Structure formats: C-alpha cells, structure tokens
Amino acid sequence: MLIEQILIQTVNGIVTGMILALVASGLTLIFGIMDVVNFAHGELFMLGAYVGVITLAATGDFWLAFVISTLTIAALGAALYWVTLRPLLGRDALTTILATFGISLVLQNYALWQFGPVARKIQEPVTGHFSFFYLDYPWYRLVIALASAAIIGGLWLFLKFGTFGIWIRATMQDRVMAQAMGIPVPMVLTAVFAIGSGMAAASGVLFGPLVGVNHAMGLDWVLKGFIVVVVGGMGSLGGSIAASILVSLLEAYASLIVSPAQSVIVSFVVLILTLLFRPTGLFVRTPR
Numbered sequence: 001m002l003i004e005q006i007l008i009q010t011v012n013g014i015v016t017g018m019i020l021a022l023v024a025s026g027l028t029l030i031f032g033i034m035d036v037v038n039f040a041h042g043e044l045f046m047l048g049a050y051v052g053v054i055t056l057a058a059t060g061d062f063w064l065a066f067v068i069s070t071l072t073i074a075a076l077g078a079a080l081y082w083v084t085l086r087p088l089l090g091r092d093a094l095t096t097i098l099a100t101f102g103i104s105l106v107l108q109n110y111a112l113w114q115f116g117p118v119a120r121k122i123q124e125p126v127t128g129h130f131s132f133f134y135l136d137y138p139w140y141r142l143v144i145a146l147a148s149a150a151i152i153g154g155l156w157l158f159l160k161f162g163t164f165g166i167w168i169r170a171t172m173q174d175r176v177m178a179q180a181m182g183i184p185v186p187m188v189l190t191a192v193f194a195i196g197s198g199m200a201a202a203s204g205v206l207f208g209p210l211v212g213v214n215h216a217m218g219l220d221w222v223l224k225g226f227i228v229v230v231v232g233g234m235g236s237l238g239g240s241i242a243a244s245i246l247v248s249l250l251e252a253y254a255s256l257i258v259s260p261a262q263s264v265i266v267s268f269v270v271l272i273l274t275l276l277f278r279p280t281g282l283f284v285r286t287p288r
Contacts, residue, residue: 009252015141017248018148023225024240026199032235033172033192039100042218043107048073048201049208053120062125066205070198077197078190111215119212144206231274233281242283
C-alpha cells in the first residue's frame, strides 16, 4: 500500500509541477529579460481564469475559451507594461516592485467588485476517469500536464529558433548592444511581458476546473512561482521547470506523513536551504 501511495503522489506531484512550471516560466521570462519582479503575475493568473469562465459561458467551448483568455490577458499585459512599467525601467528595483504590487491590489479588488466573493466553476473538457491502483484518477489531470508541457515546449522552440526569440535572447544578454544592432528593444520588452501574462492566463484556465475561480486564487500560485524561480535560478527557464517538479513532488510526498496544509512548509524549507547554500539556484551552473 505504501508503494501504491508513493506512485499516486508521484503522478499528482508531476501534474501539479507542470502547472506550477507554466506559472513560473512566465515569471522567469519577465525577470530574465526585463529584471522586473512581477507581483501582479498571480492576478493575471486569476483574471485569465475569469475570462475563461465568461468565454466558456458564451461559447460552450473550453479550448476556444482557453485561447481567447490567453490572448486577452496577453494584450492586457502589454497595455499594463506600456502604461505603468515602461516609464519605470532603469530606476531602482524597488520602484517596479511597488508598481507591480499596486497593480496586483487594483486587479484583485476589481475582480472582487466585478465578480463578487462567490467562486465560479469552469467545466473541464474531459470528464472521464481511469483506474489507478485503488483510485479513479481523472483524465483531465493528465490533459493539464500534457498541455502545460506542450506550451512550455513551444516557448522553448520559439526562443531557440524563432527570429523574435533570437531577438529576446539577444536583449537578455546585452540590451544596449541589441538596440545598437537594430533590434527593436522596446517592442521586444512589450512582447515579453505580454507572453508572460498570457502564460499566466493559460495556467489559470487550465487549473480553473480543479478549484473554484475566485479573486484570491492567484496568491498561492504566484508565491510558489517565486519560490521555484529562486530555487531553479533567477532567469533560468529550465531551472524553473525542474524546480517546479521537485518542489511539487516533495510536497506530495510530505502529504503522506502530514496533512496537505502542513506539507506546504516543505517548499519554504527548500527555499531557505537554497538561499543559504546555493543562492544562485540549484539548477544553474556556476563558473569555476
């Protein structure tokens, strides 16, 4: 029975880790390119879920709602960057932190005013179950893991081989030199924030069917997102993915010993140990 429980928790940890990796990838992309710690990322996650609720009610098509939500929040992210963050780039880091924190409060209170405190429900597109040891495990959880992996894989291919992806990597390495070479850096930075915002929205829609959609749902996820960004290495996309799965697996295994609410402590322990012994991140190579 213990082996079966470990296997079940392993699957749960990987599924949760892939959603967390999708959230953290957007955070990592924005920080790695722009040096902006985006505290509003959780609210973009939440608004993505709400747009998914509205679109699903209007169209009845989950995947159409997924696409529309991602594009809508990406456009909102671009507008937020252009209006609030672009004038602050180059200033003290605390300035952008306070700005994104203010955006977070505004978006959260807007959602509370517009949608109320009662949680909304997104109907999952796949409703079947399959036998997994002594449990009826939902197919939709596997759909989440596969969809998250596909999105992250698409982002990697885009950054590796796409022309705009090459511009993004050049801007990350040296913003001044990239602009001197003719790369439209302001457009690249706007696109990066839009892509990160769209990934947050995609995470919100995918995770929405598993929990109720409410104005505070992004808080826990963005907190975990920051933990895995630090553990994986600031600005490292691969490190964030590996750290997301590691932290989720450790929490899943810890829930076999303590309650699920108490197992969250494990992620904070990993964060503290990383800051003490490997402050650059567990999955970042340090020069010798």
